Amino acid sequence: MAATPRPVGRPRFDFDAFLDAARSRDLDRMLAFFADDAEIRTEGELPVIRGKDAIRRLSGVAGGFGAVGDLEIEPRYVFLGNDGFSALARIRMTYVDDVVVGQTRLPLRGRTVDTLGALFATLDAEGRIRSMTRLRDTRAVMKQLGLSEPDLAGMERAAASMIPR
Secondary structure (H helix, E strand, O other), X not given: OOOOOOOOOOOOOOHHHHHHHHHXXXXXXXXXXXXXXXXXXXOOOOOXXXXXXXXXXXXXXXXXXXXXXXXXXXXEEEEEOOOEEEEEEEEEEEEXXXXXXXXXXXXXOOOEEEEEEEEEEEEOOOOOEEEEEEXXXXXXXXXXXXXXXXXXXXXXXXXXXXXXX
């Protein structure tokens, strides 16, 4: 009996399913796309977020899944490869609640963000995200949300204190 042919290379990442999970704001569904030891880097002053547990704890910092009501993600460019992907998307979201990061409460209820964001990811052998970098214009986002530089600094300090080193 002949062996079953195996695909050559790494599995292709299902970006559409990843996008659907993000739009659903279901954190467990999103985390299924990440390796257990995944790392996330952001444009801010946060240290590298390492592992699914840290990603789960900081989900409020990374968009406040529970505080977001309307969420639109419109991909502009998506490049998929065997080892990763990159994407540029327009993101529009409206907060239905304030976001609490540590002891810092950000008064976001009713506020809307409309921005471009970029993701750059590398995949592990199973096609899960091993490393992801998110870039956006944080200052423009803060301005849209009516937050000040001290608000941003306080949020980043609070979030950084929640990340295991």
